[in-house]
Amino acid sequence: MAISFPTPRRLGYRFNLVGIVSAFVVLAWALIAIFAAWLTPYGPGEVVDFDYFGPISSQFWLGSDYLGRDILSRIIIGTRYTVGISLAAVLIACFTGVVLGMTAAVIGGWFDTILSRFLDALTSIPSKLFGLVVVAGIGSSIPVLIGVLAVIYTPGAYRFARALSVNINTMEYVTVARARGERTLYLIRHEILPNITGPVLADMGLRFVFIVLLLSGLSFLGLGVQPPNSDWGSLVRENIGALSFGAPAVIMPSIAIATLTISVNLLIDNLPVKIRDRSE
């Protein structure tokens, strides 16, 4: 079930069906996050249903929550928090991690040793625990959440980028550039970076999934996004009382999380493959 897209350049790309479907789901969530304000049928804070934990109906497509608010509207607005916070955190984490990782690999020596030791120590604090401790310390707000999530996932990004860069660093073209007299900045920018971008982007996707899961977990514990705002994790927390009836209010936000994270994972496993035809 592979589809080949002929691209303007001579090289084609092969993108399989699973990859295409996941890409569509990810894209859809991105668009929902951007245009959330125009998509909600009701105000996310408005109490619109007389009943609480209402079932799926033509009026409320995904039912209503413990106060009688529309779940669909709350999920749509929640997308902004879940996707937005996670995206900001993953960008900061990967940028910091990759820059430090490449620098450590190229410079080596004590700089590398101390940085690696310190960041390794940071990874030995379980991520949820770290979030718990910091949020307990300084309280929860969106900038704090982004900062904590970024700090938690920087060591992983660093380790990954460093391992790749160390491999590239042993390549003879880096040695040639070094023998030419090139400075560290040039080596990082021109010799290392272009050769690690692919894997780094895939790693960023995986890290994004971890961050979404951790953010949802923190919100579920009541330590994430605080009321009146809510992301998908806090929606589950708010409506956990509906669990014993199996009402949509608790199931739908969970499904939202699952569709996003499963799609990103599947997309990374099924990225378009560049067709290398080496017949000649």
Add this chain to the structure above:
Amino acid sequence: MNSQIRSLILARLGIAVITLIIVSFIVFAATEMLPGDIAQILLGQAATPEAVAGLREAMGLNDPAFLRFLRWMGGLLQGDLGKSYANNMQVADLIGGRLANTLQLAAVTALFSVPVALFLGITTAMYQGSIYDRAVNFMVIGVISVPEFMIATLAVLVFAVWLQWLPALSFANDVKSFWELLRAYAMPVITLSFVISAQMIRMTRAAVISTLGAPYVEMALLKGASRPRMVLRHALPNAVGPIVNAVALSLSYLLGGVIIVETVFNYPGIAKLMVDAVATRDLPLIQTCAMIFCLGYLILITLADIIAILSNPRLRK
């Protein structure tokens, strides 16, 4: 044991100790970021400034942070975990029984999930690309991609709400028979097992598959070896290092998983204690719980690395 192995292991233990020191520093620093005056919070808004100043002095809060860090570390080393702010009990007493509960939960989960996960990981690698492999893989990605609380709620929905086999959110405090014990543990163990097995299956499979690409495995094929023999006799002994690492990492994931699971199922373990301590901002309790978790992680990872060193055939004499 030859000297090379011994020095490698000693170096690894040294690194573990250094890491533990850095970790304790980070934990201390993170909890010290708490805004507001602890003495003020403890005494409440009605307290006079003099009383607050007195308590600050008594608690040593006026000393520089580094001095307090050393004092705290010194206390930890002597087994003095400090007193809880919330109820003035010794932290050691609060933790004791709870820690045993959590360790029990972790042990039962590990005993159950490690063999299952290793079996699935190795067999999917053996029959890579088969329908069996793809089905397991699909489930693994599904489990990895969802938060633990979702697996927990799903378990409740299925086993308590629909099938009504097991008690829902409450954890039975008066366990009378083995059967009840089993029922009480079932839900948390199922949830945790799912979470850590998925990671373990994926990493074990990857480790075995990457070893299967080695030239000595092709050589085994050319000697007439069967597929199971290639995997079990030739690939597996060389994948011990990565597999042990995968097991340790997954088990360390238990530490994070229990935080959610103990909360959801109201299980009286150390993670639940810590989440409650966070709510009351009980610093000594939070610090101690955090150190216990980090120590657990470090022990697991260090052990895995030592096993990897011991299993490296190139270091054998």
Add this chain to the structure above:
Amino acid sequence: MSNLVEIRDLRIGARTDSGREVEIIKGVSLDVAQGEIVALIGESGSGKTTIALSLMGHARPGCYFAGGSVTVAGRNMTALRESERAKLRGTDVAYIPQSAAAAFNPAIRLIDQVIEVAKIHNLMPLAEARVKAVELFRALALPDPDTIGERYPHQVSGGQLQRLSAAMALIGGPKLVIFDEPTTALDVTTQIEVLRAFKSVMKAGGMGGVYVSHDLAVVAQIADRIVVLRGGEVQEEGTTAAILDNAQHPYTRDLLAAFHPVTHAAVALAESATPIPPALEVRGIFAGYGPIDADGLPLKQVLKDVSCKLEKGRNLGVIGESGCGKSTLARVIAGLVPPAKGQILLNGKEMAGDLKKRSKEELRRLQIVFQLADTALNPSTPIGEILGRPLTFYHGMKGATRDARVAELLDMVHLPKTMRHRLPSELSGGQKQRVNLARGLAANPEVILCDEITSALDAVVVAAVIELLKELQRELQLSYVFISHDLATVQAICDDVIVMNGGVNVETLPAADIMARAEHPYTRLLLASVPKLDPAWLDSLADDPAFERAGRSSLLAQV
């Protein structure tokens, strides 16, 4: 059926990433009689290993049998089920891999791997298999035959592993043995021992063999017949004597010609009133890795008191086996590995040992070109940018001036101008090595260090690269330091040669009459070990004084 092997119109296909099918073996037919050894000769990509593996009914992942038949001892390997093929592997047909170091499982004792065939196929009791294995070890002239099996693969040398892999192949008493370039990864002095061992056991066992190699001289020693392959097709076939003395096909002749390189005509030293300082001089270099001890020397010494001199316009060859320190010497000269002691002089002026302390001008005048063009060119950078960077870096060139110079450089190494838009992965091995060279030239250097630049290339391509190097030297007044393990290539381009062994420069000789002037026993051994096209060469070595066993072992003890 009289023949042991009958391959008829064999076609093997491969599927590319885009799902397109290509035929990599295009209708090959050949026979191997009982007890006969047939050599498959060809360069990389000629399909020789693919054919050899098809004799075991094995196609590497991505390849499949598209047609024809491979009959071994009366059974068509391509038509059998996988479980039936598995029964024949190790018992009827056995395989000796190119790199025994990779083909032995590092986690299992050698003896258990050697007798595994007996265990898998239930051929004999394990105790009997062990006895047989020890007999084979003895026949293969392995040291300590009774106990060597108890070791792990990392505890024995490369040459010993290669002989152990022969024992592993012979334990099941196969009718056919496949040798897949079994000596290519070995040094020449080790290669001889292994070849001798192979030849004696094959002669004694009366088995048939298929010997895959790219080296005609090696094959001449062991094969009865030679099949020349190119592009998945048979080019020529004949007895060893016929191919060597009376080759018909032009490609075979090219291969043979590569063995008789034109020896470089030494450039006479220019007579001048004022003495010209040497282009490059190295005096008393000590270098290595690890912590520095009290005498200022590193713990693990790679170079010990090495000195050499490269006169202007002449070429200096550095020759030696793996681990002799020749590549480290190049890195020390380039400033990549600062020496612990000693001086490096460029045009009579001393340079700092560490390249970070060298001036841009010093760096420009000395360029280094590496062995593997695959890893020497950044895969994500177009050729134009690879060549343009040194122009900007050393000469400050930009825009159209730079483009014009890039075009000139490409022209100099005989590549089309349009190539500057391509990525390295779109070039062939020879083309990459030309770009690699052009990048060195972009600096306008005076001295170029060539580190094994022809070692990864096919024999026919090597000749062209050597020709190019000579041409550039005439035009640009360059001097080369040419590092290689291959005596023939060094002789083809160098005026002087230094021979290295164990980090020491054992002898400096004029390239032209190196054979006559060599005095040091190691040099003599090295020279005598280079295989010759004469089929009687290997057997004649027994009388060669350079190979007196005592002399050889004492030499190896020094290493």
